[in-house]
Amino acid sequence: MPNPISFFTKNRQNFYLIIEINEFSMSHIKRFIDLVKHFADKEWDWIEVSRNYLITMSDIIDNPELPWNWRYGVSSNPNLTEKMIRKFPLKDWDQHLISANIPVSVELIEFFEKDRDADE
Numbered sequence: 001m002p003n004p005i006s007f008f009t010k011n012r013q014n015f016y017l018i019i020e021i022n023e024f025s026m027s028h029i030k031r032f033i034d035l036v037k038h039f040a041d042k043e044w045d046w047i048e049v050s051r052n053y054l055i056t057m058s059d060i061i062d063n064p065e066l067p068w069n070w071r072y073g074v075s076s077n078p079n080l081t082e083k084m085i086r087k088f089p090l091k092d093w094d095q096h097l098i099s100a101n102i103p104v105s106v107e108l109i110e111f112f113e114k115d116r117d118a119d120e
Contacts (some may be wrong), residue, residue, distance in 0.1 A: 032052060032055060032059075033055060033056075033059040033063065036049055037065070049068075050068045050070070050074045050077060051069075051073040051075075051076045053077070055079065057080065057081060061084075067102045070091040071092040071096065071097075073092045074091070074098045075093055075098050079103065080100065080101055080102055082104075082105060082107075082108050085094060085108065088109065095112050
């Protein structure tokens with residue numbers, strides 16, 4: 001399993017984020033979302049953060065002010081549920097990533113078909 005601290009670097013600038021995290025007292029960090037919020041001023045890769053297995057759907061619901069990447073991030077988060085998709089039907093979901101990520105029910109397929117028919 002990848003180290004949740006080391007993979008969201010987009011460029012060399014974020015190397016400093018890794019250094020700061022290592023120097024920060026980890027006793028204050030109980031959950032990954034706490035780490036993200038503590039370093040909110042940093043340039044996070046929101047696709048990677050949004051799909052991180054340490055990010056729960058409750059983290060996303062409880063922190064709507066964060067710039068979650070719904071299409072590529074949340075759609076491929078292993079904690080994603082059909083309930084979450086139905087709770088936020090207007091988000092930019094990626095049906096292909098969802099179907100590769102979670103068991104897809106007939107009802108969910110119909111849910112997306114209905115949405116597509118409304119767009120036409």
